[in-house]
Amino acid sequence: MDLSYSDEEKAFREEVRTFLAEKLPKDLQDKVAGTDGDGLTKDDMERWHAILNAQGWLVPNWPKKFGGAEWNAVQRHIFEEEAAAANAPRIVPFGFGMLAPVLQKFGSKEQNDYWLPRMLNGDDWWCQGYSEPGAGSDLASLKTTAIKNEEGTHYIVNGQKTWTTLGQHANMIFCLVRTDKDVKQQEGISFLLIDMNTPGIEVRPIILLDGAHEVNEVWFTDVKVPVENLVGEENKGWTYAKYLLTHERTNIAGVGFSQAGLNTVKRLARAEMSNGKPLIKNPYFAARVAQVEIDLSAMSTTNLRIISKAAAGEAPGVEASMLKVKGTIIRQEINDLARRAAGAYAMPFASEAVEGSNAGLPDPLGAGPVAAKYFNNRKLSIFGGSNEIQRGIIAKVSMGG
Amino acid sequence: MNFDLTEERQMLQDTLRRFLRERYDTATRNQILDSATGMSAEIWEQLAELGVIGALFTEEQGGFGGKGFDIAVVFEELGRAGVVEPFLDTAVLAGGLVADLGNADQLAHVEDIIGGACQMAFAHGEPTSRYDLNRVQTSAKMDGDDIVLNGHKAVVVNAEAAHFLVVSARESGQPGEDAGISLFVVPADTKGVTIQGYALLAGGRAAEVMLDDVRLPASARLGKPGEAFAAIEARVAAANVAQCAETLGAMETATRLTKDYLMTRKQFGRPIGTFQALAHRMSDLLIELEQARSAVINAAGHLEAGRKPREINISAAKNLMGRAGRLVAEDSIQMHGGIAMTQEYELAHIAKRITMADHRFGDTDYHLERFIDFAAA
Numbered sequence: 001m002d003l004s005y006s007d008e009e010k011a012f013r014e015e016v017r018t019f020l021a022e023k024l025p026k027d028l029q030d031k032v033a034g035t036d037g038d039g040l041t042k043d044d045m046e047r048w049h050a051i052l053n054a055q056g057w058l059v060p061n062w063p064k065k066f067g068g069a070e071w072n073a074v075q076r077h078i079f080e081e082e083a084a085a086a087n088a089p090r091i092v093p094f095g096f097g098m099l100a101p102v103l104q105k106f107g108s109k110e111q112n113d114y115w116l117p118r119m120l121n122g123d124d125w126w127c128q129g130y131s132e133p134g135a136g137s138d139l140a141s142l143k144t145t146a147i148k149n150e151e152g153t154h155y156i157v158n159g160q161k162t163w164t165t166l167g168q169h170a171n172m173i174f175c176l177v178r179t180d181k182d183v184k185q186q187e188g189i190s191f192l193l194i195d196m197n198t199p200g201i202e203v204r205p206i207i208l209l210d211g212a213h214e215v216n217e218v219w220f221t222d223v224k225v226p227v228e229n230l231v232g233e234e235n236k237g238w239t240y241a242k243y244l245l246t247h248e249r250t251n252i253a254g255v256g257f258s259q260a261g262l263n264t265v266k267r268l269a270r271a272e273m274s275n276g277k278p279l280i281k282n283p284y285f286a287a288r289v290a291q292v293e294i295d296l297s298a299m300s301t302t303n304l305r306i307i308s309k310a311a312a313g314e315a316p317g318v319e320a321s322m323l324k325v326k327g328t329i330i331r332q333e334i335n336d337l338a339r340r341a342a343g344a345y346a347m348p349f350a351s352e353a354v355e356g357s358n359a360g361l362p363d364p365l366g367a368g369p370v371a372a373k374y375f376n377n378r379k380l381s382i383f384g385g386s387n388e389i390q391r392g393i394i395a396k397v398s399m400g401g
Numbered sequence: 402m403n404f405d406l407t408e409e410r411q412m413l414q415d416t417l418r419r420f421l422r423e424r425y426d427t428a429t430r431n432q433i434l435d436s437a438t439g440m441s442a443e444i445w446e447q448l449a450e451l452g453v454i455g456a457l458f459t460e461e462q463g464g465f466g467g468k469g470f471d472i473a474v475v476f477e478e479l480g481r482a483g484v485v486e487p488f489l490d491t492a493v494l495a496g497g498l499v500a501d502l503g504n505a506d507q508l509a510h511v512e513d514i515i516g517g518a519c520q521m522a523f524a525h526g527e528p529t530s531r532y533d534l535n536r537v538q539t540s541a542k543m544d545g546d547d548i549v550l551n552g553h554k555a556v557v558v559n560a561e562a563a564h565f566l567v568v569s570a571r572e573s574g575q576p577g578e579d580a581g582i583s584l585f586v587v588p589a590d591t592k593g594v595t596i597q598g599y600a601l602l603a604g605g606r607a608a609e610v611m612l613d614d615v616r617l618p619a620s621a622r623l624g625k626p627g628e629a630f631a632a633i634e635a636r637v638a639a640a641n642v643a644q645c646a647e648t649l650g651a652m653e654t655a656t657r658l659t660k661d662y663l664m665t666r667k668q669f670g671r672p673i674g675t676f677q678a679l680a681h682r683m684s685d686l687l688i689e690l691e692q693a694r695s696a697v698i699n700a701a702g703h704l705e706a707g708r709k710p711r712e713i714n715i716s717a718a719k720n721l722m723g724r725a726g727r728l729v730a731e732d733s734i735q736m737h738g739g740i741a742m743t744q745e746y747e748l749a750h751i752a753k754r755i756t757m758a759d760h761r762f763g764d765t766d767y768h769l770e771r772f773i774d775f776a777a778a
Binding site for chain 2: 131134136137138141162163206207208209210211272273274275276279282283284285288332336339340342343344345346347348349350360361362364371372374375378379381382383386387388391392
């Protein structure tokens, strides 16, 4: 047992730190601080992608032959930790982290040659068309259909996708569609790449409970998709979807976000006075902070144990589900502490619906929109396979069901 | 023992529930939330006509209620429907202080409030006071026959709409001392009063209120100089009864919506409520809801008692509502899934309402500490 990083890993961390200090724009840093980057515009995100791409670090998970950095799991962890600590924007994952590995494994050479360079250059913005109103946790019950036309040149797509994150920025969407209704649900699904500018596609915003517009509904009415845009084989889409969901599981624990969030909570609680003493001295509040810190330090080690295994080539199994559950519980608890710390100043709200209301909310502690963040992050335990689904997986695997 | 409502209160509850069910749906509320004033003047007038405001004052004050259980009945219904209009601020807090302490001239405002014509706000909290009621720094100094106020009041709910602000200020002593705090009735358009408004996450609006050499006649003082603390604490206790009852009503709605959703939403070919993992969590919510109802009854039933039994039950209720409320809000959202994250779904507002109640008049931890202090005293 040795809990310290190797010299090589330490040197890598230094390299990452230097890069962030030199290349991370101050205005992006300020926007990300305390918000997880919710206020970033499309331009902001593309600017950061371009900076990373120039460094060769935009797609650390890709193999070198596709232009990736091919970092191992420990390197990726170090980068994510440093990036979170420096308030760097997250890399928008839909193309780079989700679609690309599927294309690289199951796509044709033509598809890889065409789509991957466009992705790196920022020519395409990808979003994900998985969930439907009737297919959430039970994703395989999806109903959006794709039927080949008589000429065999196009699929005609009809249906509705929902919870499409940042779909308002996207020009491309990768979709799970039903190509065969007469077989077992999982065996009639295909994986299609669809140009969002095709006639018959409509994107409608969904406003979340904190007023944020980050997800959308996408409607398809007789949308013509060239058959070349099928990935892999028809009716094998479920296999690709599962590969996508299990492949990119780094940073699922969100240790860096939690660490940054916990530091904010402590800063607020030292500054805020309650009953004549700093809030951090209130034994009940202090106990909450201490408990989450204890949980985080243990989970951080669990995370590293799994990362070490992954770096040694072992595929993470049920541990990914465990990290998802524990990681979201901890992050949500920290969001809860931050809103508590802000006291009455957690109540003001920059409503986008009321004109001019965004101007200067009072925030004497510099806490930021902590309550809005708390509500927004309720999504963490719902999306990407809800915590109930993850617990089901853990039980099934560990009890051999 | 009798836990039934009196006939009058039962009638009030029935009338109010029926009116709000018919008139205050999600779309109506979302329109109100998106409006510049954050409230509906029409709804305010109609509810005043129904006697909602009168029920919050005693007969001597010109109303027909005013006791803990009257307040609880009204606010449980307002919470159930997610009403965002500032009844708590105008009537229970500011109006209540005027009714408790006012002289004949000042009491005329209470009549206007009950009739629905007057809005008020209680400007008490300050940027550094957090939830402490005696940490008043705003100063009141005599200058000849005048009183001059200076200070900054934080997150004053309903300040923009208020015709009058009831402002607390210190005439002697130090922040953190009970003695030395006075109250003043300040017309909102008085020179030197600056109001910087904003929307609130749980609906309604508040403002930072700046007082710069606000000059008032001596007749603006409410009650005796330096002796307002006891009245403030008692009125905040009434506000806590109102707020806890409102949260209870909102929790009723959250659990009802969740129960309905669990029984109708199908995944894997069956209603999701048939999965034991969710069914047991639903049961826990229903258990906590009963606990919450009893905590509200304990608080309302002791509102007219002496200071210690009153405050111990208030802090107990606030602590329990904070814990049970968080569970109900978070688990209701979680068991719904994504749909509950959307602004247009009823639960979104209700869950915010439940959670943000913990940010007014002291949160779970604050009231745990306070409960221990009172219990030890």
